[in-house]
Amino acid sequence: MTQERTKLWYLKNLDIFSRLTEEQYKLIDKLAAMRPVKKGEVLYFQGATDKKFYMLKKGAVKITKLTSHGNEIILDIFSGVTLFGEIGVLNPQERDESAVVVEDGLICTMTKEDFEKLVQMIPGLVIKMTKIIGLRRWKIENKLLGLLYRTVEQRLAITFLNLLDDFSIPRGDGYLLKIKLTHKDFADLVASTRETVTVTLNKLKSEGLIDFEDKYLVIKQVDRIRSLAE
Amino acid sequence: MTQERTKLWYLKNLDIFSRLTEEQYKLIDKLAAMRPVKKGEVLYFQGATDKKFYMLKKGAVKITKLTSHGNEIILDIFSGVTLFGEIGVLNPQERDESAVVVEDGLICTMTKEDFEKLVQMIPGLVIKMTKIIGLRRWKIENKLLGLLYRTVEQRLAITFLNLLDDFSIPRGDGYLLKIKLTHKDFADLVASTRETVTVTLNKLKSEGLIDFEDKYLVIKQVDRIRSLAE
DNA sequence: CTCTGACAGTAATGGACATTACATTTATAT
């Protein structure tokens, strides 16, 4: 657990574009096309072959994967300034995930060609990105591992804790998750069904562990959620 | 599926030590300590902080992880010439997996210090290793994803197909898996229990999809196994 | 060679949850 937190901390604080010269920043700014994105917009689809990578400036994005059975699983949801979709420029091939905007925001994109120009100018950039990818994949692997051997209730508890990292706002004794997720979203996060999530969420609410405030989830008793997740 | 095969092919054919000079080979040979290992030997434990990486020359190794509930899951089993445990030299931290020998073989180890000497001599080595790691993690992520949403029977079918990549020997119309795995091993591979595996394996046997030959598993009807796995 | 521990077979029981099938409420688009 301590180890995990350390790694996540590292991921969050890995600033790929730190310690650059003013010129370099300008170059990046010139090469990266920024545009506003709205909730629901699909940035790229599983199977796409675009050679771009993405930087999230504002808003939130989910990375999803469609299984052969038609189940959609959400591998990751994140907000804040970060980069994703790097496979498009580092090792281009069919994307095996989709990226969907879950909260209006700002996105920058950069083509492989421009990225390669950048790499010439900024040594060490590839290494940094590689580390970020590695940590993100590690996070996802751990998430999936956490879903096995656990009940839906426990999986939800884990998911709440994960979401706290990126979306928490203090609210009374607990935290409000500043991201609107449907029961279907939760189901896709924990590899379950919408109906089961509805029931489980309401059970947790009736037990006082969580609550809802204007469609936002409030984690009222973080400690009890944590002990559920083990 | 096609995509998957391509990636795995790539992993298998990624030769980290290709196109080296005679001198470089000698250097590697000098730095890497080779030793025979026996079935059951633990190469490193989850939580270990050794700064080494490993090369498998002969035999087979499994990478396992112990969950907080005491369940052991086998993330990967592999044979042939490959490397593993790279985290020990690339980004040293507590190992979060264990490596156990499942078939007698030969292992080389190299310390972080010696590895760094080698990196000086062989440019591009780190990049190559990074790719190998990335592909291996991708394989594991996909394996875990494949376990969700599926019955134990289907999970076993997937596992058989995965094992075919590394351990298959033609036998009649099908293939013999040249690796001895207990029912417990299979249970750990598919995140189930020993009892359920026993029952399911015998069901598949009675249906003629698989058979046993001297404790080795024989996949008799690969196509039916494949359609089970979907 | 036989003893012991690891491995395998079997079956009953109950719990978790997907599935199905609606009813009801809440958004959002025109």
Next chain:
DNA sequence: ATATAAATGTAATGTCCATTACTGTCAGAG
């Protein structure tokens, strides 16, 4: 403002499978 779609609530039914509790079998160690 109203229609249509999306999201949520609820309950019954059945399946899959972990769990428990055994018995039987095999292989390697002494």
